[in-house]
Amino acid sequence: MSYHQRLSLLILVDSAIVLTSIFFSRFLLEADLHVITLPLVVSSITLLLSHHVFSMIYKLYKKAWEYASIGELVCIFKAITLSVVSAAFIQEIIVQDIYVRLLAVTWMLHILLIGGSRFCWRIVRDIYIKKDVNKKRTLIVGAGSAGMMVVRQLIKSHDAELLPVAFIDDNTNIQHLDILGVPVVGGIDQIEKAVADLHIDNIVIAIPSLGKKELNNIFRECAKTSAKTQILPMLEDIVTGKLSVNQFRDVQVEDLLGREPIELDIDSISEYITQKRVLVTGAGGSIGSEICRQITRFNPSQLILLGHGENSIYSIEMELRDRCGLTDIKFMTEIADIQDSVKMMSIMNKYRPHVVYHAAAHKHVPLMERNPEEAVKNNVIGTMNVAKAASKFGVGTFVMISTDKAVNPTSVMGATKRLAEMIIQHMDKSSETKFVAVRFGNVLGSRGSVIPRFKQQIEKGGPVSVTHPDMIRYFMTIPEASRLVIQAGALARGGEVFVLDMGDPVKIVDLAKNLIKLSGNSVDDIEIVFTGVRPGEKLFEELLQVNEIEEQQVYPKIYIGKSADLYIEEIRKMINNYSTLDGVILREQLLNLANGNMITTSKKLISIG
Template identity: 40%
Template sequence: MLSELWRSLRSKSWWVDLPLLALAWWAAFWLRFNLTVPQPYWDQALQTTPVALACMAAGLLAARVPRQSWRHVSLADLRHLAAGVALGAVLTAALVLGLRINGFPRSVLVIGALLALLLLAGARAAWRSLTEYTRTQARPTASAQPLLIVGTIDEADQALRTLKGVAGWQVVGIVSPHAQDVGRTLQGVRVLGGVAALDEVARGQHAATALLASAPGTPLRREVMLRWSGAGLNLLTLPTADELLAPGAAASLRQVRLEDLLGRTPVQLDAQGLSGLFSGQTVLVTGAGGSIGAELCRQVARFGVAKLVCVDVSEFATYRLEQALQRSFPQMRGVYYTANVREAERLRAIAFEHRPSVVLHAAAYKHVPLMETGNEIEALRTNVLGTLNAARVAGEVGAARFVLISTDKAVNPTNVMGASKRLAEQVVQAVAARHAATRYVSVRFGNVLGSSGSVVPLFTAQIAQGGPVTVTHPDIVRYFMTIPEAAQLVLQAGLMGQSGQIFVLDMGEPVKIAELARLLIRMSGKTEAEVPIAFTGLRPGEKLYEELLADDETTEPTPHPKLRVAKVAPPADEVAETVEAWLAAAGGAPDAAVLRGWLVERVPEYQARPVRF
């Protein structure tokens, strides 16, 4: 406290503030007496100047005004300044009136306070304006690119403030969705037109780049992306909070990406609870080299985990993850294993060596057509037996939490992959009943945008080859979420879930795959005439839509707006032992019909045939 007071007293702002305060005090007398101060009152002004300066200085100190940065002064700083001046004025009035100076003009007290506020605020505003002008003039204007901002007045205002720290751009106009905004001026920049006239405005201002200032998923952003992507305009956006918090991140504009179309609001995380769960702990992640597993590792590392044990069957994926985590989190202790979750003893040895407090199980086979024909036994052994092994090991080592990454395809499954994940959920619930000290939770969600094996990398590769982009059906829709959002909700569910619960994530609105393909084509700068879309027909086991069953009849709400708990029947007795015994006896190539028949017995809602629409 004393050190802060000493720094405030040593502030260079006093060299300006004190003369301005004295000037305000004298000018108050000057104005009070119509620009001619009689000698007796001039003597009063000089006599009370030290009192006024001391009281005003005390008020400014109490409001911490001397610690403000003039270069970045804001409205909040000016409010503190006003509070400090008001306090100083009250102190000045108390002391001056206490001196009982004969005939002292009391109106000077009010005038002096107003002048002091005006002069001090004006000095700060002038300094900020001068520094911003100097900084602008110092930039090479020849290399600055013209930029249009697309958004409402409020969104454009925030974007303009952010752009002050980003070099290389000159804002030449604003495009607003509201017709009444056209012609208005914001921070010296004019609103030139509406969204429908974006192309015309861009040509008129010789601008090839537009900044989308609206939030991801808003109708305005969707309209601009669908209408103007690939139409000769380079669409940029501001980085998200997660991107700015990433190690080595810088405040700069980035290209719009497909996830900006989804409309996903930021996940509300219980940061304090998650820090308590992960900080200083050991966490084991299976399938750590995959898209979801790798993001889980990054999110866990952000919460200060002491040791992160990463397990994946792929040597290259494990190596790539190791390099990425060492670069982003050099202080974290990471341990990396190439291991298969189907091998219980190997998994048990790793777990007992490190004794994790949390196990996140993301290892799985997830490609529906590939698992549907010829690889059914592989789906069962990895997705079901691997889950059983991981769940048992978590209980044996006394882990506090176990989280299974499940899928929307486990709801009324029409394919082996979905049925295997539903059976994995049952296995987790069965193991949960035998290890009371460990909380077992499963989390279902839909497609993750850009994950390995998803449609986006496939479409991107097809576009690069000149097409065609293959879509199975013109009406097929899927739910999508971003990889960071999926990982964050998995962690949140693991924190708040009770043992045996299955969580369903709010996936927002479904997206037509054909629309996704068209947008990717346009974002690549091509047209559908250059890269056609070909409809190939539904594949075995594929649905036109996926069922999340996130309604009031089949799920229950939770305190988190994006998480609900599925109402499911309890698993059959001895399901874990039954699964283990059958898979052990199945051999390397069991009859497909026999396998599906057995799977129907275990998962009655499974329809063991391709669904036709």
């Protein structure tokens, strides 16, 4: 039906209702249809005309009545009341009298018939939707404004695959009530029972203000069921039109870390990055590329992308150019190996960066156990090369990315990263450059991390391999890690090791179970097998050594480690001799040196405490 046909039909129906209301009211009061007086005719004409006028004013002829709610009812009330008041005003002018009883009964009939004629469209539509057996029965967690918005949108959309069946909400004042025709069946602890009793296929979490810990608690309850769990998009994505209310996203493992993400101090970061030259080593890697993305928000004058792999550097360059096409940021690329000290000097001299983020490193624990000499070349010598070049050519701030595996290391990778920390802390004592390190745990989604591996195994139908049932790790997201690195540069005074408060550590086996459930499977469908702890691995990781712990946060969720003792002469000897050592002996020396256990007469202890 076209708009004009619909308008004509509504005007015709309303005209019949208006005239029926006033004449039937007269019949109820007088019981005599033959008593048609001039005032009655004038009142009828006035009521009819004023009804159409106020209906136009309140847009009653433009509303989609199949989606009518309280707002539309209020508009009907206003239009009819003003129409009756207009009729009363004309009666007073013409006959100097107002037929109060007649107008009162007319007003009531008018509202009843107009409201009924409109809302019957909504009733018919609701009945049609509730009989659609092809829709997935859905439980909405959260009966607040967002939850009601979700239900209203699902009811409104013919194409929606989900049928709202019930709400879950911890607010006891609304439990056992109906909201938009959907019952509130209980609190969070009733999710498992509600899914079983109501034959729920999907669960939608619709609480935008939900914190990470609360979301984790809700997901634990949802995970006890076989229903697929999804979550409402961020409100800013809905408001900006990127996503609609009914475009739910799957719950990601990042949502379940149990803490709120770190927020940046925009002013302090802008001060040292905006319109400055910034160089990122390992710019094509998971962390390096995300650092580059975050940095572009602060409009540096030049961003130098340095990496060893041409494909990864090309990819991040193209992505940043597309993203920042309208800005005046100059993107420069350098394909280089940080083990090449001459090349590092040349690049630093060429660009003279104000800030360097050193993200290039070998990070795979098992691989470095088998190739300790490569770990030394890249993580230790490579860091020294970049740091020396930065110091020589006047870099203002040098931020090195380290790892929690550098604390009391048991692996070659952790030991070499601890030695790299010692090198830059030592250099900070004699250089104008501020050298700092940033230490964090496992990064979700980074290349070679456990999450992509688990996902691949789940896609193949399992089994999912976990090293040990008691293995625990600290986790953070790639954006979190990158923000910490950038914020550390703003906090840097020189020589610090910054550590992110990553909340409670997570059991790897629990992470595997969550991923299996998030993928729509159950732990009965996909087996988890334990393969044993690999060489160099610990069951748990620490963020700081006992003598490094500084209890007070220097920034929300960021701690700073106390300065430690450095064994620089021993590191230099190891660098000079590592290529002549057997792999087993080299590994032993690295671990002893990183843990401060190499006691020799030639050792020179340099304390920065």
